[in-house]
Amino acid sequence: MRRPLLVLVLALAGIGAFTGGLAWLLDTPRxxxxxxxxxxxxxxxxxxxxxxxxxxxxxxxxxxxxxxxxxxxxxxxxxxxxxxxxxxxxxxxxxxxxxxxxxxxxxxxxxxxxxxxxxxxxxxxxxxxxx
Ligand code: HEC
CATH class of the missing domain: 1.10.760.10 (Cytochrome c-like domain)
Incomplete structure (x- = not known):
């Protein structure tokens, strides 16, 4: 029963990288x-x-x-x-x-x-x- 956990962790990491990347890309100038x-x-x-x-x-x-x-x-x-x-x-x-x-x-x-x-x-x- 290790697989589902791995999939979950990978999915979370993927979503994190995607949203973090977007936030970095779309940052407003300061x-x-x-x-x-x-x-x-x-x-x-x-x-x-x-x-x-x-x-x-x-x-x-x-x-x-x-x-x-x-x-x-x-x-x-x-x-x-x-x-x-x-x-x-x-x-x-x-x-x-x-x-x-x-x-x-x-x-x-x-x-x-x-x-x-x-x-x-x-x-x-x-x-x-x-x-
Ligand atoms: C929501 C978007 C938006 C924001 C926020 C905004 N503007 Fe504008 N501004 C426009 C648009 C659209 C025009 C019209 C351009 C045209 O039709 O020639 C315009 C026109 C102008 C014009 C007149 C240009 C001309 O030749 O008639 C000036 C000056 C101006 N803006 C200054 C500012 C200043 C200073 C700020 C911040 C305090 C600001 N604008 C914020 C969208 C915006």
Whole structure:
């Protein structure tokens, strides 16, 4: 009666390796220890859809959300600060971009302003610090 036990142990080990591997593969990016607040906000709240580098994440693509590519040099350059501020604060729904959620209830105006600058920075040739 040793076999069933062996099969059970192997099955458990297999499931463990599979789920552990998935967790390792799908891990969310974490900001570096000394990251400034705005970078933490971006990685914590925005990178899910926009990606750490602003190019759009595969997670968003999975749900057919197309957040665009902020890393393209021209992508946000022609938009006014006020427009970007409003999109982040009130969301994209009022202007027909319903995929973009509103953050006005969870972020202060100062944080939203910082994120406008940060998002713009993603399009600069130097961009934000890469990891
Ligand atoms: C649920 C996914 C999602 C999250 C989370 C998200 N966005 Fe968006 N965002 C979008 C989508 C979709 C658009 C619309 C893109 C388009 O249609 O051009 C968008 C548009 C924008 C735009 C306007 C781009 C333009 O050219 O009109 C800005 C700026 C922006 N997001 C910043 C942020 C910031 C900052 C955060 C974090 C606080 C954030 N987003 C979080 C999905 C998301």
């Amino acid at each position: 900001p570096p220890a000394q990251a400034p607040r705005v970078e933490r906000l971006w990685i914590g709240l925005c990178a899910t859809c926009h990606g750490v580098d602003g190019r759009g994440s595969w997670r968003a693509a999975l749900f057919l959300i197309r957040p665009g590519d902020f890393s393209a040099p021209r992508s946000l350059r022609d938009e006014s600060d006020q427009y970007l501020f409003d999109v982040i604060k009130y969301g994209g729904a009022p202007i027909g971009k319903p995929g973009m959620p509103a953050f006005g209830s969870s972020l202060s105006d100062a944080d939203v302003e910082a994120l406008v600058t940060y998002a713009r920075g993603l399009g600069r040739p130097t961009g934000p610090p890469r990891r």
